[in-house]
Amino acid sequence: MNQSDALALDLKHMIIDTLELEDVTPDDIDEQAPLFGDGLGLDSIDALELGLALQKRYGVTLDAEAEDTRRHFASLAALKALVEERRVD
């Protein structure tokens, strides 16, 4: 498994554990599918939880541009790009 795949898997576990998605396994999360709304069906409370988890796990802090936040949370691929760019651990 290369580094990028390992990060994707790690992020999938983070999402499943943080949000208690009991019926979801890492294989069920499509990297390109939307996390919110129609895809995984996450909501605004989940967005707050994910923000906290990103900070705790990777030291990634989100900035004050709300549009940016929405973009980063669009899909697992977008989230992965954010962590690759900003991780400080």
Place this chain on the structure above:
Amino acid sequence: MTPFSTHAIRAGSDYLGLTQRPWRQPVQSNGALTDAWCHAQTLGPSIDAWRTWLEPRPKGRWLLFATDPATFTAALLALWESGQSALLPGDDRPATLERLSPLVVGRIPAAPTATPIATPTVAGTQDNTAATSRVALSSPDAGLPLEGEAVVLCTSGSTGQPSLVAKSFRQLDEELSRHASLWPLTGRAVISQVSHQHIYGLLTGILSPLCHNVPFCGNDSRYPEVMAQRASESSHIGLTNRLVTSPAQLSRLPQHLALEHQRITDVFSSGAPLALTDAMRCEQLLNAPVIEIYGSTETGGIAYRQQSRHDAWRPFPGIELDLDDSTLRLRSPFLPHPDQWWEQADRVERDGEGFRLLGRRDRLAKVGGKRISLTALEQRLCELQHVDDARCVDLDLRDGRLGVVVAMAGDALPQEHEPRRRLIASLREHLGAALEPSAMPRYWRFVEALPLNPQGKHDQAALRRFFDDLTDDRQPRWLGAQGQDSQWHLTLEVPERLRYLEGHFEGFPLVPGVVLVQWAIQHGREVFSDLGRFRGVDRLKFQKVVRPGQRLTLSLQRRADGIGFTYDSAQGRHASGRVRLEARDE
């Protein structure tokens, strides 16, 4: 970074009631904020644009849903100034809007342009007058009628039927003036993290700052990082901040934002009780008191508390309480009939001059501060042909999410991970049209029949037990037991998050055999009360692997020297064996 615009704002002012139309009062300016902020004095042109748009259209009550506080406020004030009112839906899903459309003359669009209004009730009266054509506005000086309808709010009724609650200007002003005397806003800015489509967000996030002529913002500030940014913007021009928020936000407030330096002077929370630990933590992070407001759409605010000081709720001045029989009755100037007693659905106990909350009397739950009718959710699930019955369970989990138990015919029950996931997706889709995302049940359990107690009522303990694996990741999901004396059959499911799944074969999670034996012993001890100490295992056979998501029948037989067990699924037999569990004869 948004450039600073030339929005002129005033640092502070005294309170004026809504009927005096504080947004039309001249003020002096002494600062500038970004476009994200809204201020009574800068709303004038957009209020006028909305009035021009409204002028040729039918008069009455309009459906208003807008997430942007500036658009929302300008449209609302234009309606008020032209003698009309607004119905505020809690969300803008098609099903919600369709249900409410017979009650309004039309829907306020995203902007006051000439787009025809797509509401059946106004067909035939649609007017395509260009918004740019000037229509003479009636004098904006006329006062607002005290007893006139200002807004109609939507709330979830206990029967599942959403109910509508009208508020007059008098009711809103009564409440706003008490807020103003308890917690004046002079010299502050208001940052809201809650929806203004509901009473609390409307009063504290929009109307209160309007009446004090202070700047306010919302929408994007629900993100903690944006909220911190807004707080620093207003501090920059010498204002302090009031944060209007909710337990859902406060319990997830990040630590790294250095919010203690952002000149936040008070924090308001409403929608549900805040956990004491969250209240203490947030007071420290924000360096400000956290004041909770308890109330409902129907009553407006009833009581408030600062939990770190005293956990009993203290009624607002002017509210009279009757707390007999653990029922909360009140007379309040915020109600439509201040001289009549109103009964709340919450159970209470007296505490000094105030009270403590003990839980609800009806079948409503709160998720993310929103009232959700469990009855309505269940009815909606039962509309589906393959669903026989459904029962929501409030699990008291930290995340506040709902669980639901769905009864289906045996051959429709999901036997494995994939079918189970597809079933959940289809149920979510069915609910999605009518339910807000946060109200969506997160935990699903499928059984042949809902468990009943000997009185024929839903067996709450059994319903809750279906979810026990959520708090112990070593347990299988228990979905019922049938049997008597020496023979029992238990329905189990393997949670996808079971602790023991990984680390055996890479990429192929399965339940190790020793765990199956352990589960058999553990459930054996529960159904047969007289089992002794573990002495050994015989005739163990593992025929098929047990995978996450698998539904299993564990059959247990009482034997002279212990138990016999088998695990079967739709695929056949997975495992069997005998466990000796008897005290050795000396």
